[in-house]
Amino acid sequence: MVRNLLIAAVLIQGGICSAQQQLENTSFENWQNVGGPEEEPTEWSSIKTSDAGSFINSSAPQVCERSTDSHTGSYSVRLENKSVFGIVATGTLTNGRAHGDTNPENGYVFTDATDSQWNTAMTDKPDSLVGWFKYAPVSGDKAKVEAIIHSGAAQNPENGTSGNFVAKARFTTTATASSWTRFSVPFTYFNANASTHILVVMTAGDSTIAKAGSVAYFDDIELVYNVVGVNELDLNDIKVFNNSQRICVDLSSKNSYEITLKLFDLQGRELLKVNNLTKGINYLEKPKSNGVYLVNISLDGKMVTKKIVINN
Amino acid sequence: MAQNKGVFKGVVTDGKEPVIGANVQLLLDKSKGAATNFDGEFAFESPIGMQKFIVSFIGMITDTVEVEIIKDMISTRKIVLQSNAEILQSVEVKVGKFDTDIKDMTISMEVIRPSLIENKNTRSVETILDQTPGLNIMDGEPQIRGGSGFTFGVGSKVAVLVDDMPMLSGDAGRPEWGFIPVENIDQIEVVKGAASVLSGASALSGAIHIKTAEPGVKPLTKVNLYSGFYSSPKDTAAMWWEDYPYVHGINFLHSRKIKNLDLVVGGLMNLDHGYIGAPKPGPFVQDSITNFSDDQMKSNKGRLNIGLRYHPKKMERLTFGVNANVMYNNTNMTLAWLDDTSGIYRAYPGGVILQNQLIYNIDPYVNYFTKKGMKHSLKARWLSTDNEMSANQSNFSDVFYADYQFKHVFEKVYDIKFVAGASTTQTNSISQIYTGGGDSTNSVGNYSGYFQIDKKLLERVNLSFGFRGENYILNDTISNLATIMRGGMNIKITEGTNFRVSYGQGYRYPTIAERFIRTRVGTFGVFDNPDLKPETSWNVEAGLRQGFKFGKLMGYLDAAVFKQEYQNTIEYLFGFWDPTYQFAIAGFKFLNTGNSQVVGLDASIAGQYKVEKKTAFNFIIGYNYILPTTLQPDEVFAEDFKPGGSGEFSYNSTSLDSAQKILKYRFLHTFKVDLEYVYREKLAIGTSARYFSKIENLDRAIIDFEEVTANTGGSLQEIRYLDYYENYNNVNLMLDARISYSFLKHHKIALVVSNLLNRTYSLRPLKVEPMRTTMLQYSLKF
Structure with a gap:
């Protein structure tokens, strides 16, 4: 019973059932130095805590702030590009550390493998990087999310450290997104080497040609795993709903693979299991009692869980 | 040496009454001179030759008289000082290379008299200078006729001289206003316009x-x-x-x-x-x-x-x-x-x-x-x-x-x-x-x-x-x-x-x-x-x-x-x-x-x-x-x-x-x-x-x-x-x-x-x- 409850809890929280390594504080609910110039999400860092020393850090603009405009939970992170004597400091957030420099061309983020404050361990092999964003670019600007799985030291831009890179995922957008929008990008693996860390960076602008005034919000950043773990399906591709008689699972956008569907109640009891669903709309019998149920669909090694409410 | 001297003697009046306490000084050497007594009389030794004497008294127009002093003789003069009716027209310029009446000068100059310095309880001299037409003091930095902007006092473009010698700090060219003995000022003269010939370098404006x-x-x-x-x-x-x-x-x-x-x-x-x-x-x-x-x-x-x-x-x-x-x-x-x-x-x-x-x-x-x-x-x-x-x-x-x-x-x-x-x-x-x-x-x-x-x-x-x-x-x-x-x-x-x-x-x-x-x-x-x-x-x-x-x-x-x-x-x-x-x-x-x-x-x-x-x-x-x-x-x-x-x-x-x-x-x-x-x-x-x-x-x-x-x-x-x-x-x-x-x-x-x-x-x-x-x-x- 306890075990089942745990499973259910995991399913509800993230739709991911996994022991794999994740980034920390990815929904940006926990913050440090709130109200001060070094206001940053816990475990993340922006340019005012760079390694450049107090002179540059104190004169650097505050580009990272806590926002109550969130996708889930209470907060998201707001990044803005700001001008310093005509030089644009890009709104930047990293799970590593920023290297500040007067010249944006010399700025980068890096994993400081010697100090756990400035790194995040990563020995697994996630499949993709997903998350949510809003973006209000000044015309021509480009927001970016980039993750590099690597061993030892690494910088982004790579500047001679690419030999340590194992995989990289990169998402960019130039379009205005005034409501929360999802992104999902796969990791491209360069080699089969063992990794030690992951370096993630989010920016509101296009590095050296960023424009002052572009604003980006990010929330609920996640790593998604496949094959060995349970990876996530694209929710947009599968629609689960119920009509008065039956549960409908729309697999119209999917080719027919080995699709397995399981129906759980909130106590984690498996009520139904159907193998080999087919392309198109599949119909299932509804449970008798009213309540919230979980529909778990496995497809091609990936998995997604959706909630449905039954009200007879 | 002593034989080349004569005596200048005289009486100073305002036309009617004797002027008591008037200064009579040798122009060439103002350390030589005397004050008139209760009867307006004075006498002192002077080098021989045609000599000019400055006769001055507060409230009177300063006069200059020329007298020939003859060896071992007494030269006598009656001097009549005019009241200050036109005193403002005849400010004697003291610091320029020549003693010239201001109205005869070829340059523009403002003169500040010590009475104004005292009356305004001037604690540092720049505060009185700020009252001078054409001269502004911007946080200690002098500007004459807009000839300079603001450079935190460094490299003054106005020369500041005390007793004809520069009083700008040596390394930064900053006027040391507080150092100027404000209680002991005879006169301040402000020359407007480039004046480097007479006032030396830094008299740019x-x-x-x-x-x-x-x-x-x-x-x-x-x-x-x-x-x-x-x-x-x-x-x-x-x-x-x-x-x-x-x-x-x-x-x-x-x-x-x-x-x-x-x-x-x-x-x-x-x-x-x-x-x-x-x-x-x-x-x-x-x-x-x-x-x-x-x-x-x-x-x-x-x-x-x-x-x-x-x-x-x-x-x-x-x-x-x-x-x-x-x-x-x-x-x-x-x-x-x-x-x-x-x-x-x-x-x-x-x-x-x-x-x-x-x-x-x-x-x-x-x-x-x-x-x-x-x-x-x-x-x-x-x-x-x-x-x-x-x-x-x-x-x-x-x-x-x-x-x-x-x-x-x-x-x-x-x-x-x-x-x-x-x-x-x-x-x-x-x-x-x-x-x-x-x-x-x-x-x-x-x-x-x-x-x-x-x-x-x-x-x-x-x-x-x-x-x-x-x-x-x-x-x-x-x-x-x-x-x-x-x-x-x-x-x-x-x-x-x-x-x-x-x-x-x-x-x-x-x-x-x-x-x-x-x-x-x-x-x-x-x-x-x-x-x-x-x-x-x-x-x-x-x-x-x-x-x-x-x-x-x-x-x-x-x-x-x-x-x-x-x-x-x-x-x-x-x-x-x-x-x-x-x-x-x-x-x-x-x-x-x-x-x-x-x-x-x-x-x-x-x-x-x-x-x-x-x-x-x-x-x-x-x-x-x-x-x-x-x-x-x-x-x-x-x-x-x-x-x-x-x-x-x-x-x-x-x-x-x-x-x-x-x-x-x-x-x-x-x-x-x-x-x-x-x-x-x-x-x-x-x-x-x-x-x-x-x-x-x-x-x-x-x-x-x-x-x-x-x-x-x-x-x-x-x-x-x-x-x-x-x-x-x-x-x-x-x-x-x-x-x-x-x-x-x-x-x-x-x-x-x-x-x-x-x-x-x-x-x-x-x-x-x-x-x-x-x-x-x-x-x-x-």
Whole structure:
């Protein structure tokens, strides 16, 4: 019973059932130095805590702030590009550390493998990087999310450290997104080497040609795993709903693979299991009692869980 | 020797009554003379030959009489002094190379009399200078006719001379106002327009000559006690102190003749609570440099001066002496305010320097008159400044100045007045902030020679021509030669109407500070510029001086139109001057910014309305209009190492408002008024007003500073000026008032209020001027 409850809890929280390594504080609910110039999400860092020393850090603009405009939970992170004597400091957030420099061309983020404050361990092999964003670019600007799985030291831009890179995922957008929008990008693996860390960076602008005034919000950043773990399906591709008689699972956008569907109640009891669903709309019998149920669909090694409410 | 003497004897009257206590002095050697007794009589020994004597008495027009003194004989004269009916027309100029009546001069000059200095309870000389038409003092930095902007007091473009010798700090060319013995000033003369021939280098746009008083024939003792306070600012949120905001002080002067020795002793003690408090930065600002207490911002100053002059009995053509002055001063230099509202009377973190200053000068001199009336004088000054400053800004400098001068009227050669001389200045500076030349020790040597000839034609026309050659040697290697000339003419059109035209050149060699400063305070640096070129200027003007008398109203009106041109103007500009960004990311640097001009006009009217004997209404009203413009708005005079592409520096790119081509930090219109009503020579009520129009143009960098500091989220204190500039700094009208009452002959009590309306006002960006100060003053003079 306890075990089942745990499973259910995991399913509800993230739709991911996994022991794999994740980034920390990815929904940006926990913050440090709130109200001060070094206001940053816990475990993340922006340019005012760079390694450049107090002179540059104190004169650097505050580009990272806590926002109550969130996708889930209470907060998201707001990044803005700001001008310093005509030089644009890009709104930047990293799970590593920023290297500040007067010249944006010399700025980068890096994993400081010697100090756990400035790194995040990563020995697994996630499949993709997903998350949510809003973006209000000044015309021509480009927001970016980039993750590099690597061993030892690494910088982004790579500047001679690419030999340590194992995989990289990169998402960019130039379009205005005034409501929360999802992104999902796969990791491209360069080699089969063992990794030690992951370096993630989010920016509101296009590095050296960023424009002052572009604003980006990010929330609920996640790593998604496949094959060995349970990876996530694209929710947009599968629609689960119920009509008065039956549960409908729309697999119209999917080719027919080995699709397995399981129906759980909130106590984690498996009520139904159907193998080999087919392309198109599949119909299932509804449970008798009213309540919230979980529909778990496995497809091609990936998995997604959706909630449905039954009200007879 | 003694056989070449005669006696000059006489009586001085005002036409009816004898004048008691009038001074009669030998023009060539003012140490020789006597005071008249109760019967108006005087007698003293004089060298033989045709001699000129100056006869003076307060309230009378100074007269010059020419008498032939014959060996071992008594020459007698009856001298009638005219009352001061036209005194304002006939101010005798004392510091110029010749004793000339101001109305006959070929240049524009304003004269400040010591009475105004005393009446306004002047504690430091720059505050009285600010009342002069055509001269503005911007946070201690003198501007004459808009000839300079603002460079934090470094490299003054106006020469400041005390007793004809320079009084600018050796390394930075900064006027040491507080050091000038304000209790012992005989007269201040302000020369407007380039005046390097007569006043030496740095008289690029003008010169301020301060003449200290010499002992009169009678002993004089003055003691002046004062105590006052700063009012709370109008915006009570900006009030920062809880203790009593005091200003206390005493100054004194004693002068007398003891046989052949003339003695002057003077001094001052001033305790000043100050009106600017210590920085109180926001919660996230890290300030380890200027985390001072308010008590540390208080100022204390003590100064002592002594003058000794000896004229040996057996060599009456010789006088020699020494003047010395020493001051200890602990004060602060505030570069910027905390913010433009409640922090306006506080300093910006990192923007204030505490200063402990020890400064002294020793001036020996020798004068010798030949039998034929030629004057040879040799004078020297050792000026030593030791500034112990916070934030590692300490500096030390010695200036050695010497001048030999020859003066003669060649009666046989067309009656030409001739003056020629040679002077040298050696400046040695030691400071860790002047290391841009590779060494903390720097030196500048100057050698110059000059002459001027004056010639009077037809009793109506004064012609004047002068020339100066200068050679500068910087750190024994770099040498610069320059020649400067001037010429002028004054025509007496009718009695009381004089017309003058003049042309003069100016030359200013950059100071050690401007070339070699390399320092860092807080985030930003100040960068050296060893390639800085000297500034030059010329000034051409025409003026008219008209005396007038309508019944009981008399005075003069003076108007001048002028045009000045400046080349290689040095300004202080913010940029990315270090290609490696290692020393400091960015900062200030002194740069030659090209050519500019100022055209304008000066007009002043001064005079007196005499109600009855001893009751009068005095007025001095001055207006100054300038149009200072750049001649090279697009000229790129510097490029910096701005990341992602260098920044080009031109007038246009560095100006906040370049539309009208107006130079930065200039007031186009200024009005200065001083009015005084004196009742029976006992009660005096006076008021001063100063009006400054809005500064039209500023350094554009101020926008960046505001944006950058605002963007830091509070890790740097936000710099705030533009909002104040747009909304509150449109015009500045300042009023002062004073009332005094004299009693029992020697005593005077006065109440002096500066900034009567208690306005919060600012002349130069990011610096607020004092709120109302009220001062009670007691003077004893006998």
